[in-house]
Amino acid sequence: MSIYLDYAATAPLRPEVRALLTRCYNQDWGNASSLHRDGHAARMHFEDARERIARCLKAKVEEIIFTSGATEANNLAILGWMRQQPKGSHLIVSAIEHPSAWEAAEALSYEGYQLDFAPVSRDGGLDLEAFRALLRENTRLVSLMAVNNEVGTIQPVEELAGLNRSWKLHVDAVQSGLLGWPDLSGIDMLSLSAHKLGGPVGSGCLFLKQGLRLAPLLMGGAQEDHRRAGTSNVVAALALAEAMEVTRARRTEEVSRVTELRQGLEAELSDIPGSVRLGSQRSPHISSWFFEGVRAEPLLVRLDLEGISASSGSACSSHSLEPSRVVTAMGFEPEQARGLIRFSFGHGTTSEEVESVARRMRQIVDKARRQDGT
Ligand SMILES: Cc1ncc(COP(=O)(O)O)c(C=O)c1O
Numbered sequence: 001m002s003i004y005l006d007y008a009a010t011a012p013l014r015p016e017v018r019a020l021l022t023r024c025y026n027q028d029w030g031n032a033s034s035l036h037r038d039g040h041a042a043r044m045h046f047e048d049a050r051e052r053i054a055r056c057l058k059a060k061v062e063e064i065i066f067t068s069g070a071t072e073a074n075n076l077a078i079l080g081w082m083r084q085q086p087k088g089s090h091l092i093v094s095a096i097e098h099p100s101a102w103e104a105a106e107a108l109s110y111e112g113y114q115l116d117f118a119p120v121s122r123d124g125g126l127d128l129e130a131f132r133a134l135l136r137e138n139t140r141l142v143s144l145m146a147v148n149n150e151v152g153t154i155q156p157v158e159e160l161a162g163l164n165r166s167w168k169l170h171v172d173a174v175q176s177g178l179l180g181w182p183d184l185s186g187i188d189m190l191s192l193s194a195h196k197l198g199g200p201v202g203s204g205c206l207f208l209k210q211g212l213r214l215a216p217l218l219m220g221g222a223q224e225d226h227r228r229a230g231t232s233n234v235v236a237a238l239a240l241a242e243a244m245e246v247t248r249a250r251r252t253e254e255v256s257r258v259t260e261l262r263q264g265l266e267a268e269l270s271d272i273p274g275s276v277r278l279g280s281q282r283s284p285h286i287s288s289w290f291f292e293g294v295r296a297e298p299l300l301v302r303l304d305l306e307g308i309s310a311s312s313g314s315a316c317s318s319h320s321l322e323p324s325r326v327v328t329a330m331g332f333e334p335e336q337a338r339g340l341i342r343f344s345f346g347h348g349t350t351s352e353e354v355e356s357v358a359r360r361m362r363q364i365v366d367k368a369r370r371q372d373g374t
Pocket of ligand 1: 008009068069070071072098100145147148149172174175192193194195202203204
């Protein structure tokens with residue numbers, strides 16, 4: 001029996017979402033832009049999904065733009081906003097953003113925009129003083145994630161939202177399903193993804209505060225009020241709405257259950273010689289570690305042989321041997337950052353699974369250490 005502890009990479013479908021998808025794919029729907037009755041029915045479902053998502057976020061319906069996921073939402077927010085600003089304008093993204101925000105910002109630096117990466121402290125939280133020092137008169141955008149995907153640290157989104165400012169604030173809230181989505185007052189844009197909440201891959205949205213306009217990335221259609229062209233993905237939108245509603249309804253129960261599971265695992269892991277736990281203020285669903293003298297790769301292989309699925313931080317970069325950018329930004333050595341192992345939990349994780357991993361970890365680390373030749 002395999003044990004899946006990689007919810008931060010993607011969560012298994014929630015049963016409610018699976019049932020919804022089965023129902024949806026057994027129906028023949030029209031194109032939500034068509035004028036006939038099938039198109040009208042599709043449009044009704046699509047707008048119903050938008051309304052439900054807006055209610056979950058306490059947003060207005062016209063503030064929700066459907067996307068193919070959070071990579072697109074992050075790209076749309078950062079590129080779409082900055083490309084309307086004069087060349088030379090300044091933006092700041094934190095040094096621990098997901099590659100979909102980080103690389104979009106980096107692309108802008110090649111287009112003539114000024115970019116700074118805001119540092120984090122060793123505990124994985126944004127260094128607010130250093131951040132303030134980076135602000136300039138021509139700063140137009142700041143992008144900060146609510147919860148980091150590699151180490152789970154909670155970022156000071158509220159503090160930034162409360163600042164007296166002329167720049168816009170974009171928040172990647174992909175990993176804050178368990179903690180709760182941030183209060184939108186003071187936030188201008190916010191990205192979400194269905195598959196981290198028990199929905200399908202390929203579905204997400206961007207909240208865009210009423211009155212703001214973005215330069216679209218996808219052109220060639222009037223969908224999403226000309227902000228994102230392409231035939232409306234009705235099923236993806238409904239699945240996102242369902243995943244968000246179920247996440248919201250179960251939050252209190254899941255937070256306390258997952259917190260307890262993580263505590264049990266962490267008590268065992270911290271007894272392993274040379275183990276280091278990363279991050280202080282964290283979302284309960286992530287527990288990231290390195291074990292002195294062993295790289296992530298042999299350890300993940302060993303875990304996999306034992307039927308345990310964990311990861312080395314961001315799934316997007318886990319096939320590369322590069323040290324984790326997040327862990328080096330926290331001030332650890334590249335050698336240590338190469339050892340990052342992330343366990344992440346969610347709606348389907350059981351205490352038997354976590355106890356079984358906790359019991360076996362010391363031996364697994366020992367074997368991986370020997371194999372790694374250190
Ligand atoms: C913090 C964060 N932002 C963005 C993304 C990208 O989301 P998607 O897979 O929907 O493109 C992820 C997924 O790994 C993530 O963890």
